[in-house]
Amino acid sequence: MTPEAGMRAGQIVASVHDGSFTTRDVADVHLAQIERYDDSIQAFATVDEDMVRAEADWLDRQRDAGARLPLHGVPVAVKDIIDVAGLPTIAGFEPYRENIARQDAAIISRLRSLGAFVLGKTHTTQFAVGDPAPTQNPWNQYKSPAGSSAGSGAAIPSGMSPIALGSQTAGSMLRPAAFNGCVGFKPTRDWMSMNGVIPLSWSLDHLGIYAGNVSDVERVYRQLAGHELEDSDQPALSPPRIALLNEFLEMSDNPVRAHLRDIADRLADAGATVVETDLPVPFEKLFSVHQLIFSAEMAAVHRENLRAYPDHYGPRIRSGVEAGALIPAAALLHAQRLRRAHIDTIDTWFSQFDIVMMPTVSTEACDRAETGDRRFQIPATLLGLPAISLPTGLSPNGLPLGTQLIGKANRDVGLLRAARWINEIAPLIGIPERFK
Amino acid sequence: MDQRQNPGAGEYYRRLTSAARDDYGEQRAGELDDQLRHLSEMMAGVAGQRLTLTDAPIEQLPRQDRSGQ
Numbered sequence: 001m002t003p004e005a006g007m008r009a010g011q012i013v014a015s016v017h018d019g020s021f022t023t024r025d026v027a028d029v030h031l032a033q034i035e036r037y038d039d040s041i042q043a044f045a046t047v048d049e050d051m052v053r054a055e056a057d058w059l060d061r062q063r064d065a066g067a068r069l070p071l072h073g074v075p076v077a078v079k080d081i082i083d084v085a086g087l088p089t090i091a092g093f094e095p096y097r098e099n100i101a102r103q104d105a106a107i108i109s110r111l112r113s114l115g116a117f118v119l120g121k122t123h124t125t126q127f128a129v130g131d132p133a134p135t136q137n138p139w140n141q142y143k144s145p146a147g148s149s150a151g152s153g154a155a156i157p158s159g160m161s162p163i164a165l166g167s168q169t170a171g172s173m174l175r176p177a178a179f180n181g182c183v184g185f186k187p188t189r190d191w192m193s194m195n196g197v198i199p200l201s202w203s204l205d206h207l208g209i210y211a212g213n214v215s216d217v218e219r220v221y222r223q224l225a226g227h228e229l230e231d232s233d234q235p236a237l238s239p240p241r242i243a244l245l246n247e248f249l250e251m252s253d254n255p256v257r258a259h260l261r262d263i264a265d266r267l268a269d270a271g272a273t274v275v276e277t278d279l280p281v282p283f284e285k286l287f288s289v290h291q292l293i294f295s296a297e298m299a300a301v302h303r304e305n306l307r308a309y310p311d312h313y314g315p316r317i318r319s320g321v322e323a324g325a326l327i328p329a330a331a332l333l334h335a336q337r338l339r340r341a342h343i344d345t346i347d348t349w350f351s352q353f354d355i356v357m358m359p360t361v362s363t364e365a366c367d368r369a370e371t372g373d374r375r376f377q378i379p380a381t382l383l384g385l386p387a388i389s390l391p392t393g394l395s396p397n398g399l400p401l402g403t404q405l406i407g408k409a410n411r412d413v414g415l416l417r418a419a420r421w422i423n424e425i426a427p428l429i430g431i432p433e434r435f436k
Numbered sequence: 437m438d439q440r441q442n443p444g445a446g447e448y449y450r451r452l453t454s455a456a457r458d459d460y461g462e463q464r465a466g467e468l469d470d471q472l473r474h475l476s477e478m479m480a481g482v483a484g485q486r487l488t489l490t491d492a493p494i495e496q497l498p499r500q501d502r503s504g505q
Contacts, residue, residue: 288485289485319471322456323474326459337491338492
């Protein structure tokens with residue numbers, strides 16, 4: 001038996017455990033897929049083939065010695081703001097091209113201890129802000145792969161990696177999942193140490209996981225977060241109580257709105273309780289609070305570096321940093337207090353539902369000069385709630401559409417189980433034909 | 437929370453533009469205009485959301501590092 005590009009992580013682990021194939025086989029097939037497609041897709045900023053093969057061989061020796069690790073043989077593509085020892089952390093910023101990480105970020109150390117290996121570093125918008133990355137959308141080369149985790153989002157549906165890591169400070173995990181047509185999961189804030197990750201906004205930054213299916217996301221999340229082991233292929237929970245958010249449907253383009261209504265109808269037919277409602281805090285209030293915190297913290301992170309390298313900063317991040325530096329301290333503190341108040345208000349409201357459902361993005365993938373509408377991903381980021389985007393359909397233009405599910409704080413596993421139940425009713429779109 | 441009408445973004449825009457001129461010069465302040473307009477609207481949106489003196493105190497202590505958990 002030989003591995004294939006596009007295999008599920010769960011299949012890889014089982015096959016490496018039972019000896020059907022080796023981690024080296026897994027590495028070779030994914031390196032071949034990168035060789036074949038990445039000249040056009042440009043998901044990867046750095047791939048060190050020798051390092052990949054050496055790590056795969058080491059994992060095979062571990063297996064030969066009797067080890068059966070929980071993620072044994074699973075390749076992971078890593079957003080290029082996350083340190084991987086021996087590889088540069090460029091972050092889309094030319095002066096960092098030789099910025100070789102001396103040690104792994106906390107999440108990479110954990111992945112390696114679980115038997116996964118790093119396939120390479122993926123393109124990001126510069127410092128995870130809004131200046132587009134070079135990556136193409138695997139479904140249409142003229143369309144945006146979104147941002148900031150553009151390369152990680154594109155690596156999954158092009159069969160180059162079964163798992164990828166990204167980050168979200170506004171919408172940078174979920175929007176690439178929707179535009180590229182993969183599953184993207186942003187757990188509850190603070191689920192994982194940010195050590196070894198270039199920050200953008202300390203209080204808003206989240207790490208997240210991409211995969212081609214919910215089971216693989218759950219498998220990796222459970223292992224990383226240290227949840228009690230449980231077979232992630234087991235049947236999901238009973239039909240959930242779903243809050244379908246009208247405000248966001250009204251802000252969506254017609255194909256997005258029609259698709260989500262169709263999904264909601266199918267879930268209701270299958271036994272879910274679907275209630276059309278709104279958050280108890282209007283979106284515009286959440287948006288302004290997020291934008292003030294985001295802008296002020298981004299300015300604090302980047303101000304000194306911008307002074308040192310003004311000509312190397314992209315126009316959007318540069319103007320964002322300069323404007324953010326002008327925010328008065330009292331305004332920032334007021335925004336932080338409002339954030340706390342809104343978290344409490346929405347937490348109380350959430351007790352009547354299991355999950356919130358809304359489109360991941362208001363539109364299908366936009367043109368490549370932009371990275372897309374970040375508004376719909378901001379509530380979960382600001383509130384620190386777990387959120388997942390499922391690629392549940394294609395637009396009339398043949399582009400993926402995402403369904404966003406938001407769970408309660410620290411109920412990440414419950415959200416993932418609800419996502420698996422929904423998947424049984426609304427199957428995922430799979431990957432484009434040309435990558436199979 | 438008392439949710440009074442937002443005061444509008446004009447005054448914030450004037451203050452931000454003035455500060456940008458002081459810090460970055462006339463030309464750069466002009467290039468930042470879109471950002472300054474956006475930010476002034478956001479500041480007005482935040483200022484329009486009122487809290488009592490005792491609502492939502494800021495947590496002063498840093499969180500524990502959770503590496504390895």
